[in-house]
Amino acid sequence: MRPSPLVLIALAAPLLLGGCESLQRTDSLFGLITPYRIDIVQGNVVTREQLALLKPGQTRLQVRDILGTPLLADPFHANRWDYLFSLRRPGATIQRRSVVVLFDGDAVKSIEAAELPSERDFVASISRHETRPVPKLELSEDERKALPLPVRPPAPPAEPVGPVRSYPPLEKS
Numbered sequence: 001m002r003p004s005p006l007v008l009i010a011l012a013a014p015l016l017l018g019g020c021e022s023l024q025r026t027d028s029l030f031g032l033i034t035p036y037r038i039d040i041v042q043g044n045v046v047t048r049e050q051l052a053l054l055k056p057g058q059t060r061l062q063v064r065d066i067l068g069t070p071l072l073a074d075p076f077h078a079n080r081w082d083y084l085f086s087l088r089r090p091g092a093t094i095q096r097r098s099v100v101v102l103f104d105g106d107a108v109k110s111i112e113a114a115e116l117p118s119e120r121d122f123v124a125s126i127s128r129h130e131t132r133p134v135p136k137l138e139l140s141e142d143e144r145k146a147l148p149l150p151v152r153p154p155a156p157p158a159e160p161v162g163p164v165r166s167y168p169p170l171e172k173s
Contacts, residue, residue: 097113098114
C-alpha cells in the first residue's frame with residue numbers, strides 16, 4: 001500500500017518547521033557588524049546628595065521639589081511614593097535603584113533606600129568620555145634649536161626684466 005501525498009506532506013511539514021526553529025538568530029553579520037542599540041534610561045535619578053536633603057517631617061511638596069515627581073504614586077497606597085531608576089546599556093549590566101518615601105498624612109515618616117551613588121559617581125558611571133593625554137602643540141626653545149636646519153633648494157635663475165620678443169606697435173601713427 002502506498003502512502004497518500006497528503007500524509008507525506010503532513011509528516012514532512014512539522015519536520016521542516018522544526019528545522020527552522022533550531023537556526024540561531026543573530027543580530028550581527030558574522031559577529032563583526034552589530035546594529036546600534038540605544039541606552040534605555042527610565043525613572044528618576046536619585047543621588048546621595050538629594051537623599052541627604054530629605055528629612056522626616058517634610059511635606060509632600062518639599063519632597064517633590066527635591067526628588068521630582070515619583071514614578072509610582074499608587075492611589076491605593078497614598079502614603080507611599082516610589083522613585084525607581086533603571087539604565088540598560090548594551091554590553092553592560094542593568095543598573096537599578098529604588099527609593100521609597102513613606103508618609104504619615106502629609107509629612108515624611110521614613111525613607112527606604114539602598115546605597116545610592118553620589119552625583120559625581122553616577123555621571124562617571126554613565127559617561128563614555130575617555131580622557132586622553134593632551135597632545136603637545138608647540139616645541140620648546142631647546143627643542144627648536146635641536147632640530148636640523150631645513151635644506152633650501154638653490155634659487156632659480158633670475159627672469160629677464162624686459163620683453164623677450166619685440167612686438168610691432170598696435171596702432172599705426
